[in-house]
Amino acid sequence: xxxxxxxxxSTLCLLAAPVLIGASAATVRAQTPAxxxxxxPKPAEIPDPLTDLERAAQLTDKPVYNQSDxxxxxxxxxxxxEALFTGRxxxxxxxxxxxxxxxxQEKALRDSTEDVFISLxxxxxxxxxxxxxxxxxxxxxxxxxxAEEDNNEASFVGAGIxxxxxxxxxxxxxxxRLSSPRLFVGAGVGAYFLSYDIDGVEDDxxxxxxxxxxxxxxxxxxxxxxxxxxxGALNDVxxxxxSVLLSYRF
Numbered sequence: 728x729x730x731x732x733x734x735x736x737s738t739l740c741l742l743a744a745p746v747l748i749g750a751s752a753a754t755v756r757a758q759t760p761a762x763x764x765x766x767x768p769k770p771a772e773i774p775d776p777l778t779d780l781e782r783a784a785q786l787t788d789k790p791v792y793n794q795s796d797x798x799x800x801x802x803x804x805x806x807x808x809e810a811l812f813t814g815r816x817x818x819x820x821x822x823x824x825x826x827x828x829x830x831x832q833e834k835a836l837r838d839s840t841e842d843v844f845i846s847l848x849x850x851x852x853x854x855x856x857x858x859x860x861x862x863x864x865x866x867x868x869x870x871x872x873x874a875e876e877d878n879n880e881a882s883f884v885g886a887g888i889x890x891x892x893x894x895x896x897x898x899x900x901x902x903x904r905l906s907s908p909r910l911f912v913g914a915g916v917g918a919y920f921l922s923y924d925i926d927g928v929e930d931d932x933x934x935x936x937x938x939x940x941x942x943x944x945x946x947x948x949x950x951x952x953x954x955x956x957x958x959g960a961l962n963d964v965x966x967x968x969x970s971v972l973l974s975y976r977f
Contacts, residue, residue, distance in 0.1 A: 820976040821852035823950065827972030829871035831881075833965040839879050839925045844871040846970045850889075863891045867915055869938065869956065871970065879925045883958055883966045885936055887917015913940035921961040934959035936967075942974075950974040 825848035831837050850867040867889050872882035891913040915938050922931035936959055942952025951973055958966040 820948070821854075822977045823848075823850045823974045824977065825849060825952075825972040825974045827970055829956075829970040830968050831966070832968035836881055836923075836964055836966070840881050841873040844873045844882075846871045846972060848972060861893045861895075863893070865889050865891060865913075865915075867917070869954075871956075871966075878927075879923075881923035881925065881964075881966070883919050883921045883956075885917050885919035885938075885956070885958065887915050887937070889913055889915025889917075889938070889940070891940070891942075909944040911940075911942055911944065913942070914938065915940070919956075919958040919966070921958060921966050923961065923964060930962055932961050934961065944976070948976050950976060 825846070827846045829844040829846035830842065831840075831844065846869070848867065848869040850865045853864040853866065865888070866886075868884070868886050870882065870884040873880065891911045893909050893911045917936065919934050919936040920931065921934055923929070936957050938954045938956045940952055940954050942950055944950045951971075954970045954972065956967050956970065960966070
């Protein structure tokens, strides 16, 4: 009988153990406080610009600027540098000596003399020091003649004022030594002394004329140019025509 009671008690203890363990766990959970959420971060304070201005107005040791302490600032646009006509530079090669060939346009003149004349010329830039201008005025002297053949000869000598234009040139373009070739176009007008002696008929006169030019200044001292000269007519004989010249600058 005693054994029976012990067995019943043991069985009840085994059955009651899980219930007691669950109740203990629930009690522990009930006694543990829930975690408190952390507060949200406060936004960074932005200084009030008006407050900063008020503080700056209350400063007693403010810097004092004198008019003499202010340095002038160069303007973004300087009309002196952008102008087409600018000041002088150190370019000291205003003179040109020219030699080449002249081709008379008048067929009667070619038949009586030669198809190709010798052409000589010279020019000097104005002012004589040389300039950095894209427009360069010049005084020029042109001539064309041929060696006497069959007692026939013809020639002309012209003097006048002209101008050369360098496309894209700016201030400082002309220097002591040229760093690259320069293309130019030009024109000139002046007085031309025409003379001929053909088949015993001799005549000469001064006519108004001019020329158109295109050329290239090479590096250093040399240039090549092509001209077309208009000289008018002498007793219905035209002296105009194209020419090709090699120039030496000095």
